[in-house]
Amino acid sequence: MDTKSKNIKYSLTGKIVAGFILWISIIVGLGSSGFLLINSDDINTSTYDETYEYREHVGRLIHNLVEFATKSTNGGQDPLDKNRYNKIDYNLTEAINFNYYIKNLKTNKISYKIPKGLDPEDIKNHPNSIYISSREDLYDLYYYEDIENMLSKSPQDIYILINDPLVAGDKIHEIYENHKFVKTYEPYAIAGLIGSLILFLISFIYLVLVSGRKEKGGKIYLANIDNIYNDIQTIFVLIIAWISIIFVANTLSFSYNKEFGVISTAVILAIDAVVGMTYLFSMIRQFKKGQLFTNSLIYKTLGNLINIVKKLYGSLYNNKIFKPWILGIMVIYGLINGFLFKNIYHTFLFGKLTIIAFNGIAVYFLAEKLESLALIMGSAKEISEGNLDYKIDKSKVTKEFEEFAGDIESIQDGLKNAVDKAIKGERMKTDLITNVSHDLKTPLTSIINYVDLLKQEEIDNDNANNYIGILEDKSYRLKQLIEDLIEASKASSGNIIINKEEVNLNELVNQASGEYEDKAQEANLEVRISSEKEKSLIYADGKYMWRIIENLISNSIKYSMPGSRIYIDIEESNGYGRLIMKNMSAYPLDIDPEELTDRFIRADKSRSSEGSGLGLSIAESLTAIQGGRFDIEIDGDLFKVIVEMPLV
């Protein structure tokens, strides 16, 4: 039961009914109060002859009468002109309920207008007649000063009498009828006003409470219209109101048809009531939702502006990197300049000199700050180019940029520490490998020497001799491994000294192929050299270039298919001298080129053969150290190495 009533209370039907009641009560209320206001003259008086309209009309008629009596009959001293006379005559004739009796006290001429069956002299004694000529009766009449003035010039005895009962046909009767009408409907209007007021209050309070809600204390639901910005809505409502007022005012004041005016006004009011209610409840819903002010174009625009300013402010001044007063100083500078130009510029030399001096000082200060910034930017560039020992001259940096300079310095220190640590680490690693290698070499020396001595012993045992041969091979292989290990660690850590000079790549390749001619022939391989130019001069360390080529050639002699050819091409391209070495592998190269240069990686099948597997790694490291490029390409069994070195 309770919930049901609640449901009804918050139901759409309930709201529509209440809205309709509210609308009706507004129309009725406005209509009633309009009726009461328009007819307030009649409302405020108990009889029709007390109304302002009646007194004004009768006063006018009396004035006309006095004017007619005093001016038309006094013999031309102050004559009435023809138009005025006709007008007055018309007015007096029209007013059929207005009777009078006039006696000129100089000429004793009598003129009158009286109801039929009444003697002119009787009017004097009629209980309802008014004697105009006496002051006491005059003073509450309109125009009485004028009337008194006219009577003093030409004394008259004037009596007037208003018909009782009134005869229909003139304005006095109209006033009487209107008064009767108003008095008849006054109670209804008052009742309508009070009733509509009560209904208005009830339905309004009800709607205020339930609008936007579907249940008690529930969520606020907005209507579609609420999506329109509030200030736009307000402007729209104001425009409607303005149009209505103009229309109503025009209709009421210029329309000849009074009924049309009243009806059209009522229609407009009814429409306005709907508009107003819609607007009002939209505001109420939004007030409930708490967006009365936020859902407005002004707020949104201002909000966006504020956000933009906040964001700007935030990005500039967050973390206290920039001081807010810097912007302040800029604004003040602009203001001062503007002030100076507006007020002082025109005052002879002094003004111009002041402006020049002021701007000169400003530019000087700015230049000082910019110099600091330039110093810091310069140091940042030096650091980025690898000069980690560059020092900012802090004495030249202004206070504003001290912190910035400090930050750059600490970045520099951090970088330096990291680089130093890395270098130190690499050096320690190299030192470790070198030292361990030294320790390995001493026992290896003994092994090699005693294997030599064993060989000299004439052992009459083929197996023993065979074993000794294996020992000799392996001890020499161990020696090679240790030497390669040292070289690889030094080359990859960059722990070697490079002496660059002009090196002829062609000569180098010739020399290398000469060194390996016999070995290539032993392995049944042919080395073919071709070059674009007779002389390709690169800028490198000849000794390490030889180590690279030595490694590559010995590598290809070791792993090439017997009976195949090794091609060495020398080219020049893009400022680099290129050495391209190609050979056919004897074993499938199912391996990633990058892995080949990783230390100790070799094609699995060749693991057992001679070599340390460091050759390509050493070659790559030595190439990189000299500022060159090293690249391996594998295409099936074709193995291709490209070494590029800067040309001279």
Add this chain to the structure above:
Amino acid sequence: MEKLNVLVCDDDKDIVDALEIFLKQEGYGVVKAYNGKEALNSLKENEIHLVLLDIMMPEMDGLSATLKIRQELNIPIIIISAKSEDTDKITGLNFGADDYVTKPFNSLELMARVKSQMRRYTSLGSMERENNVLKTGGLELHKDTKEILVDGKSAKLTATEYGIMLFLMSNMGSVFSSDQIYEHVWNDLACSVDNTVSVHIRRIREKIEINTKEPKYLKVVWGIGYKIEKY
């Protein structure tokens, strides 16, 4: 002939013993020491003609010992060390050593070096200079006999090899490219992409050098050319 004595000094006893055997096979007398101090004492007590000296030893290291020996004696000193860096070799030679051999060494090579140093030391008297002889270190080129002697021993070179040596030794210390050598020796225009000269050079080295990988006389300047080192 008086027996020549070699002082072998290394803290590794096995190496010293092995060297003793090799040296005795070559007919030298051997005195053993196991650190720098012992080596100096042995030098005072014995007549020594050559010293084989390790660097890394307890009590006194090889370099200090070399300095001490050089203050009094002019005998050849060959350093045998596991330290194989270029800088190590340069330091050793600058301290007064005559040769530097890295461990692990080849016994044949070491013996060759010992003999070479011994010949130089014992044949100091034969300093006669002849116009027809070009000489650097233990390398001699006799123009009249068209012969090349290494530490007094004849190296058997072919006519072309001799021509190359004559050209290089006449301009000792200067570097010549393969093309230049070819043009001078073959008296022909050099065709660039060819390793004729470098093959010949390698063969010469095999005949005159003790260790072809670390030549003493006929040196390769990689990417530039070849030269004869001037001593």
